[in-house]
Amino acid sequence: MTSLNGLTTTVFLRPDLIVGEASDGGVVPGARLRLAASHCLACSHVEFPALPTCPVCGAEATPVALSSTASLGGYTTVLHPPPGARIPVPYHVGVARFAEGIAVMGLLVEVTGFDLRIGMPVETVAFAAHDDLMTYAFRPVVAAGASV
Amino acid sequence: MERVVVAGVGIHPFGRFESGYREMGAHAAIEALADAGVTGADLDLVLVANVGAEMAKGQNILDRVARPGIPIINVEAACASSGSALYLGARLIESGAARTVLCVGVEKAPRGFIAASGYEPWQIETGLGVNPVYFALQAQELMEDAGVEASDLADVSVKNHRHAVDNPNAMYRRPVTRDEVLDSRMVCPPLTLLMLCAPNEGAAACVLMDVDEARRRGVQAPVRLGAVSLVSRAAGDWFVPAVSYPTEARGSLTARAAQAAYAEAGVGIDEIDVVECQDTDSGSELVAYRELGLCPPGAEAGLLRDGVTSLGGRQPVNVSGGLLSKGEPLGASGLGQLHELVQQVRGRSGPRQVEGARTGLGHVMGAGHTASVVVVGGR
Numbered sequence: 292m293t294s295l296n297g298l299t300t301t302v303f304l305r306p307d308l309i310v311g312e313a314s315d316g317g318v319v320p321g322a323r324l325r326l327a328a329s330h331c332l333a334c335s336h337v338e339f340p341a342l343p344t345c346p347v348c349g350a351e352a353t354p355v356a357l358s359s360t361a362s363l364g365g366y367t368t369v370l371h372p373p374p375g376a377r378i379p380v381p382y383h384v385g386v387a388r389f390a391e392g393i394a395v396m397g398l399l400v401e402v403t404g405f406d407l408r409i410g411m412p413v414e415t416v417a418f419a420a421h422d423d424l425m426t427y428a429f430r431p432v433v434a435a436g437a438s439v
Numbered sequence: 440m441e442r443v444v445v446a447g448v449g450i451h452p453f454g455r456f457e458s459g460y461r462e463m464g465a466h467a468a469i470e471a472l473a474d475a476g477v478t479g480a481d482l483d484l485v486l487v488a489n490v491g492a493e494m495a496k497g498q499n500i501l502d503r504v505a506r507p508g509i510p511i512i513n514v515e516a517a518c519a520s521s522g523s524a525l526y527l528g529a530r531l532i533e534s535g536a537a538r539t540v541l542c543v544g545v546e547k548a549p550r551g552f553i554a555a556s557g558y559e560p561w562q563i564e565t566g567l568g569v570n571p572v573y574f575a576l577q578a579q580e581l582m583e584d585a586g587v588e589a590s591d592l593a594d595v596s597v598k599n600h601r602h603a604v605d606n607p608n609a610m611y612r613r614p615v616t617r618d619e620v621l622d623s624r625m626v627c628p629p630l631t632l633l634m635l636c637a638p639n640e641g642a643a644a645c646v647l648m649d650v651d652e653a654r655r656r657g658v659q660a661p662v663r664l665g666a667v668s669l670v671s672r673a674a675g676d677w678f679v680p681a682v683s684y685p686t687e688a689r690g691s692l693t694a695r696a697a698q699a700a701y702a703e704a705g706v707g708i709d710e711i712d713v714v715e716c717q718d719t720d721s722g723s724e725l726v727a728y729r730e731l732g733l734c735p736p737g738a739e740a741g742l743l744r745d746g747v748t749s750l751g752g753r754q755p756v757n758v759s760g761g762l763l764s765k766g767e768p769l770g771a772s773g774l775g776q777l778h779e780l781v782q783q784v785r786g787r788s789g790p791r792q793v794e795g796a797r798t799g800l801g802h803v804m805g806a807g808h809t810a811s812v813v814v815v816g817g818r
Contacts, residue, residue, distance in 0.1 A: 305561045328683075336674070339683040347674040367575035367627045374551070375563040384572050388686045395683045396567055409583060426565045 301425040303417070308340055309427055310356045320419040323359050324427055326395060330355040337393045357395070360414045360432065361387035366399055366407055378420040387413050387429045398428035405431040440703055443529045444661035445815060446539075446648040447475025448778045453641035453765040454610040456547075460492045460642075464500035464545035467642035467771075471541065472504075475646035476658060479505020482646075483537040486528050487513050488520035488544040489770035500543060517557070518717065519669070520544060521643070521773025522803045522811025526669040528647045538649040544775070546768030548638035557680065557806050571635055571720070573680050573807070575627035578722030581739065582629065587725060589629055591740040593620035595721035596633050596763050598749050603760025605790040608775075610639055610766040634721040639766030643774035645781070662781045665704030665798075665814040668696045672808055680807040692810035693730035693802060701732075704814035706798060708732040711814075713783050713793045714754060715776035716802040718761040727802055728756070731812070750791060758783070758791045776801035777813060784816035 303309070303318055310325040311318065318324070329341035333350030337357075345352045364386030372380050378398070385399035400418050405411070411431055418428035449470025451463040464487070472478060482505070487497025497513045516523040521544040528540035558568030581587040597617055603609035615633060623633040653661045672678055675690040701707060708731065716731065718724035725739040733754055734742045742748055748756035759765060759779040762772060780799030782788050788796075798817040804810050 304564065308561075336685070365576035365579045367572055367579065367629075369566060369569055369572060369627055370625055373563075373566060373569040375568065376566040377564050378566040382566055384567060384569075384576075386576060392686050393683050394686045394688075396681075398565065398567070420565050424564060426561070 301419045301423060303425045305426070318417045318425065320417050320425060322417045324415045324417055325356040325359050326415055326427060328355050328357050328391065328393065329353065337391050339393055339395050355391070357389045357391050357393065357415070360412055361389045361429065363407070363409060363411045363413050363429070363431070364388045364394055365409065377424050385413070385429055387415070398426065400428040401430045407431070440529060440533050440664060440666055442650050443532045443664040444648050444650050444653050444658070445645050445664050445777065445781050446477070446653050446658045446661050447471045447473070447646040448781045449474060449644045450608055450775065450778045451642040452608040453639055453768055453771070453775065456640055460489070460496065460545050460547040461499050461503055463547070463640065463642040464543050465503040467545070467644035468500065468504045468541060468543050471644035471646050475648065476656065477539065477646060479507045482507055482509055482539050482541050484509060484528070484531065485511045485541045485543065486524040487511065488515070488524040488542070488774065489513065489546060490515055490517060490520060491546065491548060491769070496545070497543065500545065515770070516809045517806035518719070518767065518769050518772055519803045519805025519809035519811050520770040521777070522667070522805070522813065523669060523809065525647070525773065525777070525813060526667045526811060529664055529667045532647055532649050538652045540647045541644065542647060542774060543642065543644040544771035544773060545642040546770040547640045548769060562682065569627070571627040571630060574635065574720040574722060575630045577726060578629050578720065581722050581725055585725070585737050585739055587740045589621060590617060591725070591743055592629060592634050592721040593617045594743055595718065595724050596620045598743070599718060599757045599761040599763040602750055602758045602791060603764030606760045606765070609760040609764045610637070611760070611764045630720055630722070636719050636762035637766045639768055641766070641768035641771050641775065643771045643778050645774060645777055660785050662784050662815050663817060665706065665817050666700040667811065667813045668699035668703065669809065669811045670696045670699065678807050691730045693727060693804060693812070696810040696812040697731045697802070700800070700812035700814050704817060706814060706817050710798050710817065711754060711800045712796040713758060713780065713799045714756045714802070715759060715761070715779055715799070716756055717804040718757055718763050719767065719804070721763070723804070724756065724761065731800065731802060750793065755793050758788070758793060773801065773803040773811065776803070777815065780815045
C-alpha cells in the first residue's frame, strides 16, 4: 500500500498492461479498464501484452486499446494455492473474448450472484488480488434486457 | 524416414526414488546400450533430454556410463524434450552425419504443481501461472462442444490405471473406479486430482542407429523408426498457456505433427496398432484422439465408451498406463513412450501386449509450444 495525499492506494503490478494512469496510483480497485494491446500495421494481428513488432509477420505494430467489454469464453476455479501466487484461494480464472479478435486470460472476479456461462458479457476492471497487488480482471455485467 | 532403427531401449521406473537424476539416467542408458549390444565406444553422439536438473546434466550422466569423448548435447522443450532429442538424433542419422546416437531422457521433478512452467512473474503472482487451469479450460471446451461428460473424463483415468496394473515401471498400479476418480479432490473444475498426471521421477533411453550399421553389427531386435516430427506454435494455433490467442485460432500443433509423421513414415492412422499419447490430463487424451486422427471431432467420447482405445480394442491408447498412471518425469516421458512402443512391436510386453502390434505411434506436447509424433515399426 502507498499513501498518497492521505488516500490509500494499491500499486498496479504491471501498469503497461492497461491504458491509463495506473503507474501514478490513479487506478482504484473496481475501476473499469481497457487492456493495452498492439495492432500490426501489415497483417492486422492483435497481440496482448503489447509488442513493438508483430510476432506473426514481423512488421511494425502500434498500440491499441481493447474494448472494455468482452464475452466470456471458458472459465474454471483454482482451489489450491499454486506456488508463487499471492492471491487467496479459491479464485476464478476465465477467458475474455474481445471484439478485436483476441482472447485474453485473466482473473474472473465479483461472480457472486451470477450463473457463469460461456458467452456472457464481462468487463475489464482493476482488481486488488492482495493488499499491495492490483491487476486487471474480468467481471460479469448484466446485459441490457437480461436478468441475473 | 528410411535409414533409422531403434537398436535398443532402456528404462528406469517412473515414481519417487532416493537416487538422483544422474543414477536414473545412467540406469536407463546402460540398459539401452546393453539391449542394442553396443558400448559407449560405439556411439557418435549423445542427446540428453531434461527440463529441470542442472547445468551440464547430460555430461554428468554420461560420466557415470562411458567416456568416449564424443559430443554430448542437452535438449530441453518441456514435455517434448524427448521428442526433440529423437528428432535431432534421427535426422542426423538419416542425413549420414551420425551412425549411432544414444538418446537419454531423465527427470527428478519436485512434488505438486510444476513451478517455472514458462509463465512470467506477473502471471505467477496473480495466480494465472497454473497448468491445471489451462487443462481445465480445454476439458470444459470438450464438454461444451464434443458431448464429453464428467464420467468420460473419469473413464480415461480408469482405463489408463487399469492398463498400468501390468506395468512394473508405472508409479500407480492400483486400479481405480469411476467414482474414485470423480470423488477425488477437485483441483480445477471439471478436473479432479485423479484426472491429472503427477510430475515425478524416472528415465528412459534408446540407441538410434543407421539401418546398415545395425545390420553390420547384427543388432538382435531392431525396430524401424519411420518418423519423428516436431512442430512449434504457428500464427493460427489455439494455445492455452499463452496470455492471449486469436479468437478464431483453431490450428492444432498435434494435428500438424501427426500429419507430418504419417507422411514421413508412409503410413495412415488406420495402420497404427498401438498409441501412446500425452495424457497430461484426461481431457488431453480425448483431444489427442481427434487431433491424431483416431476419430472425427465430436466422436472422442464414443471412441472411449466403445472400448476402441482400451487394451483389446481396435486402437489401444496408453497401454503402458499413460502419464496418468506412470506419472510424468517431463524430460523422460517421450522416451518412456518409445520404450513401450518398441517392446510392443517386438511382442515383449507381457500381459499388456497388444496382439499383433506392428506399428506404434507416440505423441508428446511440450508446454503448449511444441508437439512431436513418432511412428515406430511398420513395413
